[in-house]
Amino acid sequence: MIELVNPFKPTAGAEPPVLVGRDKVLEDFSDGLAEGVGARGRLMRITGPRGSGKTVLLTELGDVARAEGWDVVDETARRGFSQRIARAIAGSGASPEFSLDLHLGVADLHAGTREPEADLDLRQALTVRARELTRQRRGLLITLDEVQDADRDEMRELAAAVQHLIRERYDVAFVFAGLTAGVLDLINGEALTFLRRALPEELASIPIDEVREALGETVVRSGLKADEAALERAAAATVGYAYLIQLVGYHVWRAGKKHIEESEQITIADADAGIEKAMSEFYDAVHESAVSGLPLRAVEYLIAMAEEPEVASTAAIAARLGVSASALTSCRRLLIQKQIIESNVRGCVEFSIPYTREFLLSNRESLLARYGVC
Numbered sequence: 114m115i116e117l118v119n120p121f122k123p124t125a126g127a128e129p130p131v132l133v134g135r136d137k138v139l140e141d142f143s144d145g146l147a148e149g150v151g152a153r154g155r156l157m158r159i160t161g162p163r164g165s166g167k168t169v170l171l172t173e174l175g176d177v178a179r180a181e182g183w184d185v186v187d188e189t190a191r192r193g194f195s196q197r198i199a200r201a202i203a204g205s206g207a208s209p210e211f212s213l214d215l216h217l218g219v220a221d222l223h224a225g226t227r228e229p230e231a232d233l234d235l236r237q238a239l240t241v242r243a244r245e246l247t248r249q250r251r252g253l254l255i256t257l258d259e260v261q262d263a264d265r266d267e268m269r270e271l272a273a274a275v276q277h278l279i280r281e282r283y284d285v286a287f288v289f290a291g292l293t294a295g296v297l298d299l300i301n302g303e304a305l306t307f308l309r310r311a312l313p314e315e316l317a318s319i320p321i322d323e324v325r326e327a328l329g330e331t332v333v334r335s336g337l338k339a340d341e342a343a344l345e346r347a348a349a350a351t352v353g354y355a356y357l358i359q360l361v362g363y364h365v366w367r368a369g370k371k372h373i374e375e376s377e378q379i380t381i382a383d384a385d386a387g388i389e390k391a392m393s394e395f396y397d398a399v400h401e402s403a404v405s406g407l408p409l410r411a412v413e414y415l416i417a418m419a420e421e422p423e424v425a426s427t428a429a430i431a432a433r434l435g436v437s438a439s440a441l442t443s444c445r446r447l448l449i450q451k452q453i454i455e456s457n458v459r460g461c462v463e464f465s466i467p468y469t470r471e472f473l474l475s476n477r478e479s480l481l482a483r484y485g486v487c
């Protein structure tokens with residue numbers, strides 16, 4: 114009998130079996146490629162919380178561009194990214210400084226022909242390549258991930274270079290992605306007006322009926338079957354959050370596979386068992402690590418916030434803690450900076466990741482006990 118393989122991929126950056134809920138972004142981007150120089154879809158910003166699917170989407174857009182014959186450079190905005198892009202484009206990134214050959218078990222270490230790297234001019238490297246590609250009726254896509262961490266000067270250099278290429282009427286596209294608050298901070302900063310014009314694509318939660326359909330399709334393709342009610346329950350538990358689609362899918366599938374000798378049908382009991390496993394893993398991997406090491410005040414802030422409505426007023430949180438709102442400013446800033454909460458409405462805060470409230474309320478005592486508070 115063929116061994117069935119779990120098709121779900123609850124791993125950062127891993128391509129999911131079905132890319133759910135991204136038709137609009139893909140269409141915006143494909144249209145951008147087709148519409149020519151200056152099209153909106155060629156300059157795009159993708160934002161969303163951790164685990165909302167930004168990296169996976171960048172990979173997918175890269176595939177779309179490649180299918181149209183474009184060159185694609187994928188980078189992460191760790192320090193030095195503008196030089197890494199320049200090198201990748203100049204082709205020097207492709208030839209390693211040292212190459213290790215294994216002949217008949219004997220290792221030879223060759224020094225490469227390259228001299229130690231001098232700084233490359235990013236704009237020049239991009240211009241030469243983009244001109245060449247445009248002449249061949251192809252184009253150049255640059256994707257940049259984790260942009261909330263980008264060095265401002267490097268970002269400015271890259272933005273200026275891309276802007277220059279568009280002005281020169283070359284076929285280029287630039288898509289950057291990152292955590293919502295961090296990206297907005299960055300592009301609203303000085304001299305980044307060009308990036309402010311990028312087409313915004315916020316990865317909000319994916320509609321549950323699309324999730325249910327994708328779960329069903331994935332299960333069937335993998336060789337199992339599922340009750341409609343089981344799919345519905347599993348889909349609802351994901352709340353349309355990309356990472357949970359994979360995590361819940363993974364554990365529900367696994368619960369179903371356990372009884373494959375008797376039945377290959379995933380039942381509602383399997384869904385419940387799988388959801389429970391997924392949530393416990395989610396709490397450990399995401400929420401526990403987010404709160405660990407926070408000062409007591411920040412944990413108290415979060416618990417008070419969990420008692421409030423979804424969009425919590427900072428004044429109400431302060432009232433619960435019996436202090437003035439201004440006394441909590443640095444605490445709030447820390448939690449925003451750690452991407453545990455966000456402030457999308459003035460004077461209000463929300464949790465960035467689903468189920469944070471449930472995690473806090475069900476673990477309130479044990480969280481406070483860590484600080485000797487009962």
Ligand SMILES: Nc1ncnc2c1ncn2[C@@H]1O[C@H](COP(=O)(O)OP(=O)(O)OP(=O)(O)O)[C@@H](O)[C@H]1O
Pocket residue numbers: 122123124125126127128129131132133134135161162163164165166167168169170355356357358359
């Ligand atoms: N559209 C989607 N449909 C289904 N699953 C998805 C989708 N997008 C991403 N996923 C899954 O969600 C998880 C997180 O994806 P990804 O790493 O791209 O998120 P991210 O937003 O880049 O997170 P981070 O901010 O931590 O880098 C992965 O397991 C991935 O397979």
Ligand SMILES: [Mg+2]
Pocket residue numbers: 125126167168169258
């Ligand atoms: Mg990512």
